[in-house]
Amino acid sequence: MAFASGASRAALCLAFVAAGCAPAGAGDGSDAGIRLSASLTGDDVTLTWKGHGGDVTVEFATEPGGPYTILGFVPEAVARYEHPDLMPATTFYYRVRPVEGPTSDVATAVPATDRVEGEDWLVPRSVPDERAAPKPAGAPANLLVESVGPDARRLTWTDNASDEEGYLIERQVDGTFEVAFVVDANVNHVGLIGESADTYRVRAYRFGETSNVVSERTP
Template sequence: MLCCAAVGAALTACSAAAQPLAGTTLAATMTSPVDIRLDWTGTDPAAAGRIVEFATAPDGPWTTLQFMPVRQDTFTHPDLMPQTSFYYRLRPYYGPASSAVSVTVPGGSAGNDTKDWPSPATLPGGPAATHSVRSGSASGAPSDLKAKVLQSNGILLTWTDNASDEEGYLLEDKPAGATDYKVVAVVDKDINSFGLITLPDEDTASYRVRAFYYGPSSNVVARKTGGE
């Protein structure tokens, strides 16, 4: 489940450095009166992934539906409110990731665990110099990623913030047996300590942190649902 930690859904940074190598063309199709399928074409090898966003007004506010790998080219938004206009767009995201760490938690019920849970925080003692994540260099990637088991289904991730111009951080995990990393939390810029509740299939998983920024939006498409 994606956790959005104090990050607005309508972040809108569009830098020239983020211009995709090939434009993305988005299309929307009604597959039922209350289901909309999105399909798109276009590639961007420099992107770490894409997000799909929706709104119920042409100018937003925009809400993130999913973080997706670059190779994904379709998404279905099901069971929508009848007689409502829905607007959609895609945005790529970029930025370097840390090295990964592997963690195993005991699993099971958290009923007897401590009730004190750490809030996202900026730890003191950062690096003497920081680096742009928009230059294509890995020097702005998070470093010294550490994971501490806090309870039967929770861990504390800490890292060194080496970035000067990130929009935030993405926490990504790859459970044992999975093929790819997926985004599990979105964290504000300058944060370098975050507590994460793990899911049952994440008792053993690999974690990494990405300093990221968004690229420019695709075209916006709209459909109005039917139904009663």
């Protein structure tokens, strides 16, 4: 994922933590459709799951009740995740959560029309937009991707959702989309450093029902 430096980096990391962690006591997914399994080889854990063919987050904790932290976003049609080189003599707990929600139209980067200086443009924020018409499961619209340098992109869009957990910034790589960054709900402006892709979309995401929790203890 792409992060900025300094104060902007801190702000972006806070956005990621807010989107990626869940408090202790969250649902254990005992009745969920996703069935998660784990196996341990040395100090590496391999996770596989059945019952869901869409995008998911893979999350881990070191206590049974959490808090859980996102390890990664796994695209649809992939049902496997490797968590390597783990700390010895530690129990790791895992769960998987579906990521659901409508996406914007795909947009291709165009040159920025203004002069971009400093780091303020990097900070995720909500900018007033009179075109917004929030509703449940509303799809983001009017995505604009601007190239502000060889490896820097600024994205703005219309926030039409009233029930999103946050927004996923997804880049196109080899014909498929992968998550580049995560921002909080109601955000409609973000800058990314370290991004050279030209094609993006934005997803107003919500979490589906959590899988069962599995655990492995490293030797």
